[in-house]
Amino acid sequence: MRSVTFKWIMLTSSLVISTIVVMQLYWLNKQYNLEEKEFTTNVVKSIKAFYVDVNYNTQKNLQTLIELPDKNTFLFKVDSATSATTLEDSIALELSTQNVFTDCKVALYHPLQNAYVYEVYMPTAASHYPINEGNELPIFKRNYTYGMLNFPHRNKYILGQMSWWIFSSIVLILVLVCFAISLFYLYKQKFQNEIQNDFIRNVTHEFQTPLTTLTVGLDIIAKPTIVDHPEKLAKYTKLMQGQTEYLKQHIDNLMKVLKTEAVGLVLEKKEVQPHQLIKNAIAQLYTVIDEKNATIQYFFEPTETTILADYNNLFVAILNLISNAIKYATKPVVIIETSVQNNVYSISIKDNGIGIDKHFQKKLFKKFYRVPTGDVHNVKGLGLGLYFVKKVIDAHGGNIKLNSIVGIGTEFVIELPKN
Incomplete structure (x- = not known):
C-alpha cells in the first residue's frame, strides 16, 4: 500500500475519531443538562411535598410560589407562622424521598426584618463533602416570607451522578487518542520505509547505468585493435x-x-x-x-x-x-x-x-x-x-x-x- 493510499486512510480515520470524540462530548453535555433538569425537578417535587406536609394552600400555580434566582438556589413562599423546625425536618425528609443526596443550606426569610431568621446547614452522609456552612447566604429582598434551599455542591453532585458516563467517556477518548497516535507512528514508519526502499532502488538504478557504460567502455579499449582506431x-x-x-x-x-x-x-x-x-x-x-x-x-x-x-x-x-x-x-x-x-x-x-x-x-x-x-x-x-x-x-x-x-x-x- 503506497503512502498516498495510507494517507487517505489516516485522514478518514482521523475524521471518524474526531467525530466520535465530538459526539461523545455532545452526549456528555446533553446528559449533564438532563441531570440538571432532573435535579431541579426533584427539588421542586420536594418543595411541593413540603407544602402538602404543612397544609399550605397550593391552589396557585407552583411557578408563582417557587423562584430560582440562580441554579443553586430555590426560594419558595411559606406561611409566616411556619416554624424553623417544621421547615428543616420536612425538607430533609422530602429531599431524601426524592433521592437528592447532597448538602443543603436551609434558611427562613422574614420580610419585616429583611433577614434570615433561621439558617441551618444540612450535610448528607452520601455527599462526602466536609461539614462547612460555606459563604454567607445572599439575601433576596421580598415582601413575603419564604424558605430558601441552597445547594453549594450542586455541580459536583451532578457530576458524581454521571461518574460512569464520565469514566467511560474518558476511557473511550484515551483509547481513540492512543489509536490515532499509533496510526500516526505507523504512517510515519511506513513513509520512512518507502523512502528508504525508493532510495535503495534509486541508488541501484543511478549507479548501474554508468557502471555498465564503464564496463562496456573498458572492454572495448582493452582490445588490442583499439589502437588502430584512435x-x-x-x-x-x-x-x-x-x-x-x-x-x-x-x-x-x-x-x-x-x-x-x-x-x-x-x-x-x-x-x-x-x-x-x-x-x-x-x-x-x-x-x-x-x-x-x-x-x-x-x-x-x-x-x-x-x-x-x-x-x-x-x-x-x-x-x-x-x-x-x-x-x-x-x-x-x-x-x-x-x-x-x-x-x-x-x-x-x-x-x-x-x-x-x-x-x-x-x-x-x-x-x-x-x-x-x-x-x-x-x-x-x-x-x-x-x-x-x-x-x-x-x-x-x-x-x-x-x-x-x-x-x-x-x-x-x-x-x-x-x-
Whole structure:
C-alpha cells in the first residue's frame, strides 16, 4: 500500500475519531443538562411535598410560589407562622424521598426584618463533602416570607451522578487518542520505509547505468585493435570520463549529506570570489556540457566582489544547480548572473528546461524528494542535490528562491550575505 493510499486512510480515520470524540462530548453535555433538569425537578417535587406536609394552600400555580434566582438556589413562599423546625425536618425528609443526596443550606426569610431568621446547614452522609456552612447566604429582598434551599455542591453532585458516563467517556477518548497516535507512528514508519526502499532502488538504478557504460567502455579499449582506431578510443575514453564524473558527483552528494546528518554542516569560511568558483564549477562539468551540447552564458557583476563563505560546500551547491539546469533540457541554455545590492550577493541560475509544477515546488528541497514523471526511475538523481543545496545556503545565513514555469524553464536565485 503506497503512502498516498495510507494517507487517505489516516485522514478518514482521523475524521471518524474526531467525530466520535465530538459526539461523545455532545452526549456528555446533553446528559449533564438532563441531570440538571432532573435535579431541579426533584427539588421542586420536594418543595411541593413540603407544602402538602404543612397544609399550605397550593391552589396557585407552583411557578408563582417557587423562584430560582440562580441554579443553586430555590426560594419558595411559606406561611409566616411556619416554624424553623417544621421547615428543616420536612425538607430533609422530602429531599431524601426524592433521592437528592447532597448538602443543603436551609434558611427562613422574614420580610419585616429583611433577614434570615433561621439558617441551618444540612450535610448528607452520601455527599462526602466536609461539614462547612460555606459563604454567607445572599439575601433576596421580598415582601413575603419564604424558605430558601441552597445547594453549594450542586455541580459536583451532578457530576458524581454521571461518574460512569464520565469514566467511560474518558476511557473511550484515551483509547481513540492512543489509536490515532499509533496510526500516526505507523504512517510515519511506513513513509520512512518507502523512502528508504525508493532510495535503495534509486541508488541501484543511478549507479548501474554508468557502471555498465564503464564496463562496456573498458572492454572495448582493452582490445588490442583499439589502437588502430584512435577516434573510437577518444570517444569511449570521453564517455567513461563523463560517467566517472557523474558517479563522483552522486557519491560526493551522498557522503556530504550523510556527514551533515551525522555531525551537522561545519563551515570553514574564508574570502571567496564567486566568479571564479562558478567558472571552476562549469569547468568540472565539461563532459556533461559537451555531451548535451549545452550553452553556458554568464553575466557577472563588474566589481568581482568577494564574500565570506565555505568554498567547498558552496562549490558543490553551485555545481548541483548548474548540473540540474543542464540535465533537464533537450538543448540546454543556462544563463548565470551575479549582482550585489544592499550587502546581499545574488547568484541567478536560469535554464530552458521542462520547468517544475507549482504543486511540487514546496517539496523540492526535501531529502530524497524527486519531482515525479510517472515511473520513478525516469527521474534522474537521488533526491539529495537540492536538499544539500538548501542546507548549505541556510548554513550561510542566506536564502534560495525558485521561479519556474512548466515548459519554459526554471530559475534558482541564491542570496548570500557579503560578510
